[in-house]
Amino acid sequence: MAGLHKSEFKNPVVNWIDTRMPVFTMMNKEYAVFPTPKNFNYFWNFGALATVTLMVMIATGIFLAMNYTPDSTMAFDSVERIMRDVNYGWLLRYAHANGASMFFIVVYIHIFRGLYYGSYKTPRELLWMIGVVILLLMMATAFMGYVLPWGQMSFWGATVITNLFSAFPLVGNAIVTWLWGGFAVGDPTLHRFFSLHYLLPFVLVGVVFFHVIALHITGSNNPLGIDVKSPQDTLPFHPYYTIKDSVGLCVFFMVWALFVFFAPNFFGDPDNYIPANPLQTPSEIVPEWYFLPYYAILRSVPNKLGGVCMMFGSILVLFVLPWLDTSPVRSAKFRPIYRGLFWVHVLACIALGFVGAHRPEGLWVVLGRVATTYYFLHFLVLLPIIGKLERPLPLPESISRPVVPRGGGPLPGGATAKPMEKP
């Protein structure tokens, strides 16, 4: 016999299923008793928040797709129909549209948390790389979703972004024609973008699944960046982190609801309430806020192909980050020089966001170039060098003893190791 699973569940129905297909055992192992470092701060909420956001986006998206028409003559009106005629259509659409911004806020915080606490370092390199794939898929999905309402920014944003591929020599124009399904952004483009916008979130779910598998092999990183040494360092995921994630989730939903119900068009561009018009270019074509830093990098390079390569490079460099950072110490808490550079890097990314929102004139060009240079300098030059030069602070013995004793004094009460009573 290939071997029935020896299930420990008491409920006879659950036991019967679990014996033949041990999903209950798996869920119990991965989400209930899963040993998790006990010292997470609230930044470790954001993975769960992103997962929930993805689920909400898929749920609202499925219902929106039931009422949306991906035809260039009808798309704009069908969105207005959703807003006016579909029961709670406005709620679906505003939750979905603002959800895109919420998703990026959450994922960007998740990424910067990884950068600060060194979550990309061995043995979590693959986990990190799968995460970068998730970011790329999200960007593609968000971009195509923004095209669907077929407003002016949809149309011209699609035109600008797809035209980036024309920068590649020889094959560039052929690629663009192939992407468009014609010689300009038009009806075939809208149809295929809708199809892909529906497909990619499910691909995302698959890749998120891999992300979680990889996470559950290596185990989570933690704010100290040191390995789990003993069971004393961990807590079972449930109830400790299910409840902690729930707190974050409630607060996150409040932020999301604030926009959906009271400022639903805050993140949107008014031009997208003007139906797409191929004969009239808007005075300014601005991407959604979450693409502004990349847009700034693109425009900071005087050469089109160079700009496109740098823009894609700004994400691709993240794939090799685990090997660019030469320091064996994970958490920035113990890396005085890296900690400073991390904040400079955050500033550079925010500056790029500002630059992307402004016309490339005067000081904005200079700032864009300085920030772009720092962005790449940070990853390609500074991280490899300071990993070798920096003297990290002494690491704590273990998560249960997070304080490094100085001068042999007694440990603070909270830091004494206490055997875990709750399994």
Next chain:
Amino acid sequence: MRAAAAPLAAALFAAPLAVLLAAAPARAQEQEKLPHPGWSFDGPFGTFDRAAAQRGFQVYLEVCANCHSLKEAYYRNLDGIGLSEAQIKAIAASVSVPTIGDDGQPAERPALPSDHFRSPYPNEKAARAALNGALPPDLSVIVKAREGGPDYVYGVLTGYADPPAGMKMGDGMNYNKAFPGHQIAMPQPLHDDQVTYADGTKATIDQEAHDVVTFLTYIANPEMETRKRTGVKIMIFLALLTGVTYAVKRKVWSDVH
């Protein structure tokens, strides 16, 4: 840990908002400061002033509708500005809309509350042919489709003036303080006493503009009152849920050291 986490949190939360706030003035710079007359629909508890919206509907019908369509809206939407079913039926019936007759030929019939507002021109070409090549934009979502929203529409309607000395105006163009570039094809649509209000309100330009903007904001956001009411309930619910969840979290974690 906490000390390190706090600035990280602040910066990461603030970043996207800061970028947006930076983007807004960048685009608004070219325009003059828009007037903000104060709206009944402002704020989280704002509602539409029914009387103003009804007067605004009259302005739309008697002035705007001569050139501008309102094609995403239905006659039945007028219930949201406080008109009764009978009134809406009568308003719709006074308009005839294109249909196909029993003989298969194009014909006209009285509109029903379920019909879209009738557009003044059958298509874009007809509008341009009649209006010196200009196309009056559809007004269904105009308030959402312009930077500045209601203030901008109000600003355009009240922003007509003589061009400053030395400014060369295009053929048939009109000077407007709020319009980007200050040259607008639409001649000044509102004048004092352009309409006669049934409720005795004095029909100044400002009053007419204020009323029609209230109406158009309703047409662009017919869900707004429901949305804000639902939002208040949801925020209260989520605040309570957050409190309870946090209390449970404290309890669960109380044995962890």
